[in-house]
Amino acid sequence: MLKLNNVYFSYHNDTPREIQVLRGVSLSLGKGEYISLVGNNGSGKSTLAKVISGLLKPTEGTVTWSSKENGCLKPSLRKRVGLILQNPDNQIVSGIVEEDVAFGLENLEIPPVEIKRKVEDTLRSLHLWDKKDYPTHLLSGGEKQKLAIASIVVMEPECLILDEATVLLDYRSKEQVLETIRFLKKTKGITIVQITSCIDEVIPSERVILLDKGKVCYDGHISPFLRDSEVMGLIGFDLPAYAAISQELIGMGFIKEICYTREELADKLLWEYQYRN
Amino acid sequence: MGISVQELTHIYNFGFPWEKKALDSISFSVEDGEGFAVLGGVGSGKSTLAQHINGLLFPTTGEVVVDGITVKPGVNLQELRRAVGMVFQFPETQLFGETVYEDVAFGLRNLGFPEEAVEFQVQEALHLVGFNPLAIRYRNPLFLSGGEKRKVALAGVLAMKSSILVLDEPISGLDARGKKEVLTFLKEYKKINNSIIIYITHSLEEALSICERGIILSEGKLVYHGGLKEYFIKNEDWKNLNIEPPINRGIALTLKEKGLKINDRIITRLELIKEIEECFKTIRA
Ligand SMILES: Nc1ncnc2c1ncn2[C@@H]1O[C@H](COP(=O)(O)OP(=O)(O)OP(=O)(O)O)[C@@H](O)[C@H]1O
Ligand SMILES: Nc1ncnc2c1ncn2[C@@H]1O[C@H](COP(=O)(O)OP(=O)(O)OP(=O)(O)O)[C@@H](O)[C@H]1O
Ligand SMILES: [Mg+2]
Ligand SMILES: [Mg+2]
Numbered sequence: 001m002l003k004l005n006n007v008y009f010s011y012h013n014d015t016p017r018e019i020q021v022l023r024g025v026s027l028s029l030g031k032g033e034y035i036s037l038v039g040n041n042g043s044g045k046s047t048l049a050k051v052i053s054g055l056l057k058p059t060e061g062t063v064t065w066s067s068k069e070n071g072c073l074k075p076s077l078r079k080r081v082g083l084i085l086q087n088p089d090n091q092i093v094s095g096i097v098e099e100d101v102a103f104g105l106e107n108l109e110i111p112p113v114e115i116k117r118k119v120e121d122t123l124r125s126l127h128l129w130d131k132k133d134y135p136t137h138l139l140s141g142g143e144k145q146k147l148a149i150a151s152i153v154v155m156e157p158e159c160l161i162l163d164e165a166t167v168l169l170d171y172r173s174k175e176q177v178l179e180t181i182r183f184l185k186k187t188k189g190i191t192i193v194q195i196t197s198c199i200d201e202v203i204p205s206e207r208v209i210l211l212d213k214g215k216v217c218y219d220g221h222i223s224p225f226l227r228d229s230e231v232m233g234l235i236g237f238d239l240p241a242y243a244a245i246s247q248e249l250i251g252m253g254f255i256k257e258i259c260y261t262r263e264e265l266a267d268k269l270l271w272e273y274q275y276r277n
Numbered sequence: 278m279g280i281s282v283q284e285l286t287h288i289y290n291f292g293f294p295w296e297k298k299a300l301d302s303i304s305f306s307v308e309d310g311e312g313f314a315v316l317g318g319v320g321s322g323k324s325t326l327a328q329h330i331n332g333l334l335f336p337t338t339g340e341v342v343v344d345g346i347t348v349k350p351g352v353n354l355q356e357l358r359r360a361v362g363m364v365f366q367f368p369e370t371q372l373f374g375e376t377v378y379e380d381v382a383f384g385l386r387n388l389g390f391p392e393e394a395v396e397f398q399v400q401e402a403l404h405l406v407g408f409n410p411l412a413i414r415y416r417n418p419l420f421l422s423g424g425e426k427r428k429v430a431l432a433g434v435l436a437m438k439s440s441i442l443v444l445d446e447p448i449s450g451l452d453a454r455g456k457k458e459v460l461t462f463l464k465e466y467k468k469i470n471n472s473i474i475i476y477i478t479h480s481l482e483e484a485l486s487i488c489e490r491g492i493i494l495s496e497g498k499l500v501y502h503g504g505l506k507e508y509f510i511k512n513e514d515w516k517n518l519n520i521e522p523p524i525n526r527g528i529a530l531t532l533k534e535k536g537l538k539i540n541d542r543i544i545t546r547l548e549l550i551k552e553i554e555e556c557f558k559t560i561r562a
Binding site for chain 1: 289295297317318319320324366367369407420421422423424425428445446449450451452453454455456457479519520521524525527528531532535536537546549550553554556557560
């Protein structure tokens, strides 16, 4: 769907020196993939996200979209990539919640009735509907993050990039967001790229891309990633909580395999319990 | 001298459009040397409460006393803010120096520290949050990455060595190593300086690593005040408060729901493993 070929990017706006952030990044994103983009602070994740979404132009290298998809139509990049920025204040453009969510759709020339329906559906799915008339600058931190997510998700981009977009959300709100984007993945086959620093959030993704000092150090399936202590250590990741507990339980002879979710762990334990009984 | 909050109510835009009662008759107190959690879901009133402690907001009704200073219109803000260091939910709102160094030094200079001491404490603070002080000091804080900005904001507050820290989601946006380092450091800081840390978060696991006691807010109301572990052992209404149960209790609960006879009133991994052991023992017997 999208290919980055040997992409370099430098900022020139700060110190007299340029700051080289991306150093030869090559990767491709396929339709319907669910990817975690991880790396230490300052490793270049947000910059890469902006390059993918066309907000920044690479200093060197190319970003190309395969054009033959979707019956050869070439919608604008805005429709193709939806980037939810790390700081929602940089993204909220309207004074009122409902208007902010409608803003992107209005630019896509969608009929007003349909806009209204889509905006309502999205706000409801994120439990923000009761704030629809609220001035955006009076929202709480988490409410702003929900709004930023709503404004992008409502456009149903082909590729959705979440840049630490849920860090201020409580677990119920996080679940609402996950449900909303999983639904889009299932029904529209959208690609999801989530930038996160939390190992437990990485678990449900299928592929992990690790950036270190602007270079891709790992790009592959999640299972080998979790087993590679060197790669995990590079970004200070511990074993996910459930995996650590199950390792201890394996040591004690209660279960035989590492589990990565609560359900999985409970099921394995229960199975062993019943089997031995 | 601690913090005392008595029947604090805050109504935003009182008598105007968008009037909102964000805090509804909240009472609690915090002792010196305590890590104190303010837990609650999105929009529950946490940041509103935080801003009363350093005088950014004043009570609509009720009383807030911080280190012996009553926070009300006319309060000596400089005195109050010398006692209270605050890290905001969005670090951008507190970065205004032209360089990282100037930014972190700002508070210390305001307090009249000699330049030598400022230099030392800035270096130390930058180092603490995981920077190479020499590499970062001349950078413009507004041109940093999200996590780097958060670290500069934290350094600016830590450099002041205030006796009260109010931290609003302080580790969100930090990388995994940074999160662990800051939490470890805060625990030390609290012990060494006998400081109060008001730790605001929606994450229980985070709160547990620094705080023994705290409050839980829901839609502006105080729904719990006391020991965090006790709360999560005794109660189950966190389900309605948008707070995730402790990981280990969550596992025990799921096991119980699936039909295993297990005591789920546990918090630590050790306790969980012991309970599982007990369970399996009954088979072998
Ligand atoms: N607007 C900018 N101007 C100059 N330098 C920048 C700018 N934005 C980021 N940088 C620098 O580029 C590097 C990469 O930044 P980027 O925001 O891509 O990192 P990141 O991986 O998203 O980090 P974080 O986890 O902290 O969000 C950092 O060293 C940062 O200081
Ligand atoms: N200036 C304001 N005017 C009107 N309402 C406000 C204002 N600031 C906040 N609110 C509302 O008051 C409620 C509490 O906001 P507050 O920022 O204290 O919540 P919070 O617990 O910090 O939430 P979060 O976890 O999302 O940061 C929210 O519903 C918010 O929309
Ligand atoms: Mg970033
Ligand atoms: Mg808040």
